Amino acid sequence: MRVRNENMKSKYIPKQHGAWAMLIIPFLLGMFASRPGRLHILLFAGWLLVYLFTFPLLQWIRTRKTSLYGKPMLLYGGLLIPLAAALLVLDPVLLFWIPLFLPLFLVNGYFARRNRERAFLNDLAAVMQFSLILFVAYQMGGGKDWRFAGSLFLLNILYFTGTIFYVKTIIREKNNPLFYKLSVGYHIASLVICAVCFPAALLIPMTVLLLRAVWLPKTKITVKRSGMLEIAFSLLFTVCALVIL
Template identity: 40%
Template sequence: MKLFLPKQHGAWAMLILPFWLGAASSEIIWPHIPFFLGWILLYLATYPSLLLFKRKRITFYAKWTAIYMVPAILLLLVPLLTRPSIIVFGFLMIPFFIINAYFSSKNQDRALGNDFSAIFSFSIAGLASSYLPHGEFTALSWTVFAASVLFFAGSTFYVKSMIREKKKLSFRWLSWIYHAAVPLVWLSMGEWVVAAAFLPSLYRSIAFYGKPFSPKKIGIFEIGNAAIFFIMILIAMN
């Protein structure tokens, strides 16, 4: 049986980076493993469940939602039993799921608001991962959360400026100003390593703009950029 997988390949970076940066900002413990596997399966279940709101191929999408959701719930019981209060983060994600469901029902999956909603959900998972070991947040937890949101928001601006909005000069300037402002904000707070983590994003938003890159090539560069960001944030923690 061929797996039914999301087509948004860039979402995998959002799935992985905030979670493990959140874990690293606190303490990595063994329940993080089933937590992460359950988180992956929950994401895979969310994809067909959102497609249900388009009211097409309902039986097919319902089947795949169940295929992924059942093992996801079983795996997520491990962090829930380890830290019962972690369920709060699940509740925090519900409004963002509703927003994504709305955009899906309107066939506006590429809308900026839909992207930002998903970014917050993925970043909340990073907070949950940080919260799991000790049931508390640190300043580092919030730094990771903010950095994750800002990084993937920038990625969204950049990708749209290269593909869907490439003919809009106003969107180009929005992307450039955003990418320039973010490291300056971190620098003003004395977080120079975090600021440096955003410099590759600034560079590629300007240097690559207007290049005839295919979506695949853009995605490959984004994977590399995300890897640099991940390493730099880990360095900032030490």
């Protein structure tokens, strides 16, 4: 019975823990960089439903098992459609953002169909896709400084792309010295970009993330413990970004 319940849960609730951070953090950055309002509650509910709907959709694209993923798609799709319609009525400008998400989702669909969801390019497309919500939340809050929003977007991309590199050195590329060097090199480059483009105080969290990428893959850290630490690193990044910028 327990196994059955876990299988049912896995069809309705994604087990990709890192995706939850990508779902929430860019939204918070965009919202607090502008002016938080009640519409943001509806927007986040819609954004959450988009994620919950696309998860079984991508699994269906990969497996074609309608018996497994049909009901979750119907549930989340049925909730999403009226909420999305209400959001478009309340803020028609949201329609402008939809075409920006579609090409990136098609990339995810391509890799899902070929059962290569762990490919680096697929992960990068997901990072870009999740990060776009920053602009949507910023616009909904009345934000006008798009150069500032763009800098937040860049910072978000730098952080989550670094997370892709780091996590792979812990799991699938843990015995690949070349990938480890690429990960460390990327984090050094991110630190340099932050030194040039952002306030100096942001070098503190970025240095912590560099040390994470250098040291932790050389330890015998478990996947579970690494995931728990990522929560702390995500909080550090988000708080520093909001306070400093």
